[in-house]
Amino acid sequence: MEFQTNLLDYISQSLMTTDETISMAESVTSGCLQLAFSQMPNASLFYKGGITTYTIDEKVRLLKVNRHEAEECDCVSENIAQTMALNVARLFESDWSIATTGYCTPIRNSSYKIFAYFAFSYKGEIILTKKLELHQKTQALNAQMYYTEFILGCFKSEINRLLILK
Numbered sequence: 001m002e003f004q005t006n007l008l009d010y011i012s013q014s015l016m017t018t019d020e021t022i023s024m025a026e027s028v029t030s031g032c033l034q035l036a037f038s039q040m041p042n043a044s045l046f047y048k049g050g051i052t053t054y055t056i057d058e059k060v061r062l063l064k065v066n067r068h069e070a071e072e073c074d075c076v077s078e079n080i081a082q083t084m085a086l087n088v089a090r091l092f093e094s095d096w097s098i099a100t101t102g103y104c105t106p107i108r109n110s111s112y113k114i115f116a117y118f119a120f121s122y123k124g125e126i127i128l129t130k131k132l133e134l135h136q137k138t139q140a141l142n143a144q145m146y147y148t149e150f151i152l153g154c155f156k157s158e159i160n161r162l163l164i165l166k
Contacts, residue, residue, distance in 0.1 A: 007152055012040035014159045015047075015096075023062055023092035024050040025084040027075070028102035028116045032148040046090040053084075063087045074109040075099050081117040089121050097121045098151060102118045104143040106136045114138050116147050120158055126159055 015022060024033050034050040051062060059065040064087045065080055072078065072155055084099035102116025103109075115133040115147050119126055132150055134143050 020095035022096040023094040025088035025099040029100045081119040085119040085121040104140040
């Protein structure tokens with residue numbers, strides 16, 4: 001897996017410049033974001049870690065997702081992504097967090113569609129949540145890589161937006 005070096009460098013430099021930290025909770029991307037952050041220059045200065053939770057039980061136990069809500073939507077919704085983002089930031093005591101949940105293969109629970117929700121939190125508040133949809137014939141690994149690259153690009157934009165506001 002290869003990530004855009006300039007994108008990784010930019011995110012790394014931005015987090016070091018602002019002296020802020022990040023953590024992540026992944027489901028559909030299954031560690032791809034964690035891999036990307038581990039490849040960033042000086043990652044240990046800002047990347048606190050991440051958690052991959054694939055089952056409802058683990059999302060409930062580790063990320064405090066509401067079980068009833070999770071069972072109703074197969075743990076895939078905007079609110080689930082937001083809950084994951086807020087609680088992984090608390091767990092790792094990080095300024096920023098990213099969370100992902102969704103599908104990388106078309107299954108019955110997804111109405112045979114491939115899509116993901118992701119959320120960013122910053123200092124205890126959700127600042128962005130999006131749904132990303134892909135063609136149903138997209139291969140699983142390609143879906144995970146596309147989600148990861150897209151999310152990294154969105155994260156760069158959010159960093160830029162907040163730096164301008166400061």
